[in-house]
Amino acid sequence: MLEGPRVVGAALDRHAALERVYVGTGAATAFAPLVARLHGAGVSVVELKEGVLEKVGLTRTPQPVLAVASAASLAFGPIAGTGAVVIAVDVADPGNLGTIIRSAESAGADGVVACGNSVDLHNPKVVRSSAGALFGVTVMQADDPMDVLNTIGASGRRLIGTAARGGARYDEADLAHPCALVVGNEARGLDAAVQERLDVLVSIPMAAAAESLNVAMATTVVLFEAARQRRLAGVDR
Amino acid sequence: MLEGPRVVGAALDRHAALERVYVGTGAATAFAPLVARLHGAGVSVVELKEGVLEKVGLTRTPQPVLAVASAASLAFGPIAGTGAVVIAVDVADPGNLGTIIRSAESAGADGVVACGNSVDLHNPKVVRSSAGALFGVTVMQADDPMDVLNTIGASGRRLIGTAARGGARYDEADLAHPCALVVGNEARGLDAAVQERLDVLVSIPMAAAAESLNVAMATTVVLFEAARQRRLAGVDR
Numbered sequence: 001m002l003e004g005p006r007v008v009g010a011a012l013d014r015h016a017a018l019e020r021v022y023v024g025t026g027a028a029t030a031f032a033p034l035v036a037r038l039h040g041a042g043v044s045v046v047e048l049k050e051g052v053l054e055k056v057g058l059t060r061t062p063q064p065v066l067a068v069a070s071a072a073s074l075a076f077g078p079i080a081g082t083g084a085v086v087i088a089v090d091v092a093d094p095g096n097l098g099t100i101i102r103s104a105e106s107a108g109a110d111g112v113v114a115c116g117n118s119v120d121l122h123n124p125k126v127v128r129s130s131a132g133a134l135f136g137v138t139v140m141q142a143d144d145p146m147d148v149l150n151t152i153g154a155s156g157r158r159l160i161g162t163a164a165r166g167g168a169r170y171d172e173a174d175l176a177h178p179c180a181l182v183v184g185n186e187a188r189g190l191d192a193a194v195q196e197r198l199d200v201l202v203s204i205p206m207a208a209a210a211e212s213l214n215v216a217m218a219t220t221v222v223l224f225e226a227a228r229q230r231r232l233a234g235v236d237r
Numbered sequence: 238m239l240e241g242p243r244v245v246g247a248a249l250d251r252h253a254a255l256e257r258v259y260v261g262t263g264a265a266t267a268f269a270p271l272v273a274r275l276h277g278a279g280v281s282v283v284e285l286k287e288g289v290l291e292k293v294g295l296t297r298t299p300q301p302v303l304a305v306a307s308a309a310s311l312a313f314g315p316i317a318g319t320g321a322v323v324i325a326v327d328v329a330d331p332g333n334l335g336t337i338i339r340s341a342e343s344a345g346a347d348g349v350v351a352c353g354n355s356v357d358l359h360n361p362k363v364v365r366s367s368a369g370a371l372f373g374v375t376v377m378q379a380d381d382p383m384d385v386l387n388t389i390g391a392s393g394r395r396l397i398g399t400a401a402r403g404g405a406r407y408d409e410a411d412l413a414h415p416c417a418l419v420v421g422n423e424a425r426g427l428d429a430a431v432q433e434r435l436d437v438l439v440s441i442p443m444a445a446a447a448e449s450l451n452v453a454m455a456t457t458v459v460l461f462e463a464a465r466q467r468r469l470a471g472v473d474r
Contacts, residue, residue, distance in 0.1 A: 224462075
């Protein structure tokens with residue numbers, strides 16, 4: 001479920017398969033351009049009677065526009081491309097996972113795999129905080145992180161773990177060639193079994209006093225460093 | 238007001254001047270190590286009767302630990318250092334401003350100035366999303382953005398504006414020497430008067446389909462590029 005006119009519009013921008021859209025009383029008028037786009041895309045728009053939206057929406061303040069999208073296959077499989085992918089292991093917070101997906105799309109990454117005990121990709125807060133990016137970049141869900149690491153490692157991507165401290169400088173690692181950024185749980189980071197499987201562990205140098213960035217911000221920084229290195233190496237524009 | 242044991246702990250880490258801490262029923266036991274640190278720092282801890290916390294806290298789910306910090310002077314004035322500062326003009330969302338402050342501290346920036354119609358630095362959501370960084374990096378509030386730009390520009394910092402598109406590549410700009418990153422409103426960006434006063438406008442290249450990063454994420458990316466350039470230039474470790 002997609003909540004809010006902005007996310008619904010962003011999903012349309014990315015040609016997401018929307019099954020149906022529900023709008024609250026008066027919203028068809030207030031969001032006329034969006035409704036016209038939905039009609040143009042062949043999506044049926046249902047106007048809800050007063051008071052219904054409040055019972056359907058999941059946010060505290062009900063959003064005037066809700067959409068239901070068909071669940072695309074999120075099964076883990078081969079990932080095309082020669083850029084970076086993100087492997088999120090046990091990322092628990094939906095806002096963090098959504099932000100990682102948004103950054104991955106913006107930075108031109110090849111995909112995001114959520115595995116282990118990571119929050120479900122269909123979680124409405126993941127959808128919302130991805131700001132539509134869920135429909136613009138390959139996303140997959142898998143169970144066993146070791147399976148994912150083995151498969152992606154075998155496909156020729158270097159496995160680059162990220163840790164709050166103790167790793168090599170992230171900007172001195174080669175991020176221009178096929179790689180997977182492995183990011184861990186908000187509180188515990190990456191567990192020992194995952195760390196052993198990595199090709200390299202990197203960290204972002206922090207100013208002395210500061211507590212580390214959260215996992216979404218750190219992943220954003222590393223993803224854009226990868227994009228920068230790829231432009232510099234001439235593999236991307 | 239600081240809400241939650243993590244923010245209160247982070248403020249203590251940074252030697253924030255806490256006036257008093259209020260804890261809910263049972264929280265003094267549940268958060269005994271934090272309470273011991275507070276006593277050690279000479280901060281008085283008041284246990285609230287059942288039901289009181291719910292009326293005082295500002296979050297939907299009341300936090301078990303609240304602190305009141307004396308409002309430090311946030312008046313605009315000279316900013317020490319030779320690194321980057323952030324000038325936030327009309328940044329409206331408290332989560333964005335808090336995240337910018339958190340990134341500024343982590344990246345070793347010299348300060349953050351919130352001006353124009355930016356959200357108040359005392360806003361509890363700014364405090365919360367800064368994760369204590371509000372007490373670890375210089376933050377100031379000012380009214381007229383042009384005054385801020387003129388004063389900081391005259392102090393020898395290059396004024397580097399950020400825009401979703403149309404600017405020079407951010408990683409090709411010189412961010413190693415004294416500069417101010419000027420970031421604008423979430424919806425409107427930087428207005429014409431501000432843009433005219435800039436030395437240069439930069440943008441982060443985006444993968445084709447993607448909508449731009451939000452202002453907090455974009456600022457994070459540019460701040461860590463500045464830190465990277467400074468390490469490379471040998472001005473920072």
